[in-house]
Amino acid sequence: MTVPKRRLSKMKGRLRRTHYVALVPTLAKCQSCAAPVRPHHICPKCGMYRGRQFFLAPDEIKDKMQPDTQQAQDKKQQKEATKERRSKRKK
Numbered sequence: 857m858t859v860p861k862r863r864l865s866k867m868k869g870r871l872r873r874t875h876y877v878a879l880v881p882t883l884a885k886c887q888s889c890a891a892p893v894r895p896h897h898i899c900p901k902c903g904m905y906r907g908r909q910f911f912l913a914p915d916e917i918k919d920k921m922q923p924d925t926q927q928a929q930d931k932k933q934q935k936e937a938t939k940e941r942r943s944k945r946k947k
């Protein structure tokens with residue numbers, strides 16, 4: 857293990873720490889929804905970048921998922937119906 861040869865003065869440490877700065881991210885406006893976006897990045901709110909859709913916004917996904925869930929429910933009902941039929945046959 858390396859060991860420092862000399863004790864670092866308060867000033868030296870403090871001077872080094874003057875460069876520890878929290879950077880403020882530069883933000884641009886989304887062209888489609890006007891939300892704050894990092895430049896050259898896909899908008900996290902609407903998924904648009906340079907006029908192209910890269911992913912769906914959470915609200916849109918919900919809208920698209922609802923018919924799927926209905927289909928899933930229908931499938932469940934069908935499965936239950938087939939189970940009932942099969943159980944009746946056995947008896």
Ligand SMILES: [Zn+2]
Pocket residue numbers: 886887888889890891899900901902903904
């Ligand atoms: Zn946007």
